[in-house]
Amino acid sequence: MESTFSSPAEAALQREAGVPGLLTPLPDLDRVYELERVAGFVRDLGCERVALQFPDQLLGDAAAVAARLEETTGSKMFILGDTAYGSCCVDVLGAEQAGAQALVHFGPACLSPPARPLPITFVLGHRSVALELCVKAFEAQNPDPKAPVVLLSEPACAHALEALATLLRPRYLDLLVSSPAFPLPVGSLSPEPKPLERFGRRFPLAPGRHLEEYGAFYVGGSETSPDLDLDPDLSRLLLGWAPGRPFSSCCPDTGKTQDEGARAGRLRARRQYLVERARDARVVGLLAGTLGVAQHREALAHLRSLTQAAGKRSYVLALGRPTPAKLANFPEMDVFVLLACPLGALSPQLSGSFFRPILAPCELEASCNPAWPPPGLAPYLTHYADLLPGSPFHVPLPPPESELWETPDVSLITGELRPPPAWKSSNDPGSLAVTPRPQLELAESSPAASFLSSRSWQGLEPRLGQTPVTEAVSGRRGIAIAYEDEGNG
Numbered sequence: 229m230e231s232t233f234s235s236p237a238e239a240a241l242q243r244e245a246g247v248p249g250l251l252t253p254l255p256d257l258d259r260v261y262e263l264e265r266v267a268g269f270v271r272d273l274g275c276e277r278v279a280l281q282f283p284d285q286l287l288g289d290a291a292a293v294a295a296r297l298e299e300t301t302g303s304k305m306f307i308l309g310d311t312a313y314g315s316c317c318v319d320v321l322g323a324e325q326a327g328a329q330a331l332v333h334f335g336p337a338c339l340s341p342p343a344r345p346l347p348i349t350f351v352l353g354h355r356s357v358a359l360e361l362c363v364k365a366f367e368a369q370n371p372d373p374k375a376p377v378v379l380l381s382e383p384a385c386a387h388a389l390e391a392l393a394t395l396l397r398p399r400y401l402d403l404l405v406s407s408p409a410f411p412l413p414v415g416s417l418s419p420e421p422k423p424l425e426r427f428g429r430r431f432p433l434a435p436g437r438h439l440e441e442y443g444a445f446y447v448g449g450s451e452t453s454p455d456l457d458l459d460p461d462l463s464r465l466l467l468g469w470a471p472g473r474p475f476s477s478c479c480p481d482t483g484k485t486q487d488e489g490a491r492a493g494r495l496r497a498r499r500q501y502l503v504e505r506a507r508d509a510r511v512v513g514l515l516a517g518t519l520g521v522a523q524h525r526e527a528l529a530h531l532r533s534l535t536q537a538a539g540k541r542s543y544v545l546a547l548g549r550p551t552p553a554k555l556a557n558f559p560e561m562d563v564f565v566l567l568a569c570p571l572g573a574l575s576p577q578l579s580g581s582f583f584r585p586i587l588a589p590c591e592l593e594a595s596c597n598p599a600w601p602p603p604g605l606a607p608y609l610t611h612y613a614d615l616l617p618g619s620p621f622h623v624p625l626p627p628p629e630s631e632l633w634e635t636p637d638v639s640l641i642t643g644e645l646r647p648p649p650a651w652k653s654s655n656d657p658g659s660l661a662v663t664p665r666p667q668l669e670l671a672e673s674s675p676a677a678s679f680l681s682s683r684s685w686q687g688l689e690p691r692l693g694q695t696p697v698t699e700a701v702s703g704r705r706g707i708a709i710a711y712e713d714e715g716n717g
Contacts, residue, residue, distance in 0.1 A: 251288040269349045270301045279328035281308040283315035283335040314572040320520045338571040339428040341522040355384035361483025369476045376402040382448025443474040460574040466492035467608035506595035509562030516546040517568030527612040538596035552581045570610035598632035
């Protein structure tokens with residue numbers, strides 16, 4: 229029973245964390261992991277204890293990288309290899325437990341701001357990019373030299389975007405190069421004018437220009453990537469990009485291109501289906517999918533107020549990484565909402581493995597807030613921070629007397645008319661709804677209790693007054709391995 233509610237300790241010990249042994253040849257460690265830059269980062273801060281965070285697939289190189297950095301810097305290195313939620317998020321809590329004064333994150337990263345201040349540097353990796361093939365692919369996809377286009381890439385290919393833009397700029401006049409939105413060093417001033425930050429990237433837009441005007445050319449991925457295994461970083465770009473603008477991807481190894489318009493349409497259709505499921509739901513399970521990303525507490529409170537205003541009951545569940553076995557213990561839930569970083573909320577999930585759909589926070593906002601979305605907003609926001617007050621995308625709930633709450637709404641799944649939600653202010657201390665019983669008793673109206681009453685087996689029945697009264701007798705003594713009434717044999 230314990231293993232179904234939390235990941236057992238044996239699973240962490242028996243799981244094969246990547247390929248055993250060294251993955252990268254020793255002469256290539258400095259280049260692949262940018263050890264010279266990392267060593268300079270540690271020396272500039274004067275840190276004595278530094279945490280090195282690796283994803284599972286890179287743990288084979290962790291010991292060699294830590295030993296090389298300890299040799300060059302003289303600082304003590306600690307390896308963080310088993311994060312509680314997703315390896316793309318900075319594990320600030322794990323670094324603090326090790327007493328680290330700084331953290332180095334290796335591998336793909338969501339670049340979400342951490343919940344606590346800590347000097348951090350990122351090593352995204354260097355995937356080789358065939359520039360000449362990518363140039364030919366770009367020219368084939370964008371025949372108009374005056375069309376505005378943004379160069380995007382997966383994190384490991386970001387190092388090649390400037391070189392690619394240099395080869396394209398003699399012909400293409402309106403080319404914009406994105407860059408990873410690394411956190412600024414502690415104490416440094418933000419550049420002026422401040423570039424637009426979205427999708428974990430910075431876009432140096434000219435004054436008066438908007439990102440919705442640009443098409444996109446994405447460098448990354450592979451030739452064969454089915455929708456179910458689509459990289460979450462590419463998924464958030466396809467969902468959040470302006471639907472009317474072209475979006476194409478290019479394999480950095482072969483230069484093969486693909487128009488992503490059809491795939492983006494399927495992703496949006498799937499997300500719209502999840503919004504409809506959330507509108508039909510009466511009970512919502514809020515899954516805590518991060519503890520290290522900034523504003524996760526405020527986002528959780530915001531989601532609870534949304535469900536309360538829409539007349540739904542919500543329960544907060546802290547289960548670590550969601551698995552079908554864990555979530556199957558809560559059949560009362562109609563849908564689950566995963567409160568995680570943008571990449572964690574869009575991570576690939578095996579179709580049919582979860583008995584209830586798992587939504588992102590934006591989908592719950594669209595289902596519970598009748599004023600959503602505002603005019604001109606991109607179709608999909610991928611970070612829960614964009615939903616909170618203070619964000620330019622925040623849409624407050626309409627007042628109780630607004631006609632938006634009374635707008636007739638028909639479910640596209642069941643075909644039934646949805647009743648308007650009973651407005652309940654989030655400031656209300658929580659008066660519980662009660663329903664009268666035939667015996668003039670009062671009981672709390674709970675969705676969980678209603679679900680239990682509809683089940684054929686409801687647990688052990690007390691059967692009061694239906695069993696004879698007997699005297700108490702002495703039970704067995706001892707422990708399960710050897711009771712006192714059992715012989716030595």
